Structures are given as structure tokens and as C-alpha cells.
Amino acid sequence: MQTTQYIDIETAAGLLKLLGDKTRLSMMKIMSEHECCVCELVDLFEMSQPAISQHVRKLKDSGLIKERRGGQWIYYSLNPDSPFHPFVLHILNELPSQRFKVDELEARGKRVCCD
């Protein structure tokens, strides 16, 4: 199933490498389900804030996600304007929802910090 035009194979490899990390892939899936701030991701992945920030940066540099500033928080979500958005969505759609992770967090009392 073909969404738009073909993607150059080298570009595709770059995108797949970017998604080929379980943290970033989960992030992307979660961001496809709702906008996230960094602190939420930190709690979700039980990973240091700089580590999260660096993953986010890679995704942002690729143009796959966009940021929106809201007060002192920065919210990230998929960037539908990316030429590769359809390609990526195609992949993300094959993956199970990660909402349960957010629910688990909630259950453990760690309320999502910034919404």
C-alpha cells in the first residue's frame, strides 16, 4: 500500500534508523496518540531528562516532530507537514497503542505533569 510518492531509499534508511530505537519508536507512537511534554516522557521511560532530550532532538532535527511552547513547557507531537509523515504513520499504525503506559503512570500516582 502506497501512500504518496516513493521515498528515496537512502532517505528511507535514515528514517528507519531513527525509528529503529525502542525509546524513539515508543515516543513516536505515543506522540501519534497525544502531544507530550518532555517531563511526561521522562516519567514514561524512566530515563534521565538529558537522555530523553537528546532523543527528542534527533526526532526534531529530522522534521518528524514539531514543538509548541506553552509557558515553561514544550510540547511535542508528530509533524503532519513532514514529507515523510505518511511513511512514518504507515509504520506507526502497525504498532500497538502505547496508551497503557500513560495509564500505568497515572495509576502509580505519577500524574502527567503538564496538562
Place this chain on the structure above:
Amino acid sequence: MQTTQYIDIETAAGLLKLLGDKTRLSMMKIMSEHECCVCELVDLFEMSQPAISQHVRKLKDSGLIKERRGGQWIYYSLNPDSPFHPFVLHILNELPSQRFKVDELEARGKRVCCD
């Protein structure tokens, strides 16, 4: 668009990492178009035989491709029995045909060695 069941996100990340290398991704696309022997891949990618062999092994270890022995040659192609075959095909289908590479080889007189 959802082909079969969902793929565990960690497994998916592993697959995407495997595909997230331009050599392997091209190989996979080419193998989706025709069975290949190693020597053909060596010519196609202008890369040393051990380098090619090592990429092939990674793909084979993952179960994404299968091998068939024919005399002294070993032919590789996508393994349709892999539980991840649909997932991978989904991705490969978004990529342009690499047949032109084979054609180029042919044009340069380097006939494909083993068919």
C-alpha cells in the same frame, strides 16, 4: 493500514534498526524483486564480499530472508514465512524499485554472475 496483528514495539524497533542501513535496505528491496546470490550483491554494491556476507547474515539471523543452495552459489530472497514478512513488505512497498541498479550492472557489462 494494518496487515496482520500488531508487532511488539521492541521487536519492531529491532526490525527497523535492521532495515535502517542503506545497504541492507537496498538489499531487501532487491531481494523482494528477485532472488540474489552474494556475488551479485557484491557487484551491485561495490562492496567487499565479507562486508556483504555480514549484512546478509544479519538479515538471515532475523529470519527475514531465506537461503537456497544451488551448486556453489547460495541464493537469498525474502522469507515469506517470517511472522514479520507483512510488516517488512509494507515498508518495502513504499520504496522505489532498485531494478535499475541491476540494469546498470548489466549495461556496464558486468553480467550477473549466477543465473
Place this chain on the structure above:
DNA sequence: TGTGTATATAACAATATGCTTATACAATTT
């Protein structure tokens, strides 16, 4: 203006990746 909170960046260390060269193995041919 100063303090606290959210996020980013820098420097570094550990591990992973992908190539190279050298060598081994397997099938073919003489």
C-alpha cells in the same frame, strides 16, 4: 530581581556497528 522548574547542550565513557584483512569451509572442475 532572585529563585525554582523545565528543557537544552556539552563533555565524556561505554558499547555497538560496519568495515578491513586474513583465513576457513564447501562445492566444482581438472
Place this chain on the structure above:
DNA sequence: AAATTGTATAAGCATATTGTTATATACACA
């Protein structure tokens, strides 16, 4: 059986990746 050809494996090296800790920046609010 020896030589040739196709492929795989091993060891080593260079570079990339991903985390850590320390520090910087941006905004909010008292």
C-alpha cells in the same frame, strides 16, 4: 586429489550511538 571459485567466519580497527554527569538557558512567579 589438487586447484579454483563462491561464501562464511574471525579478529581488529575506526566511527557512531547512547547513555551519564555537569552546566547552561528559558520561563514563571514571589
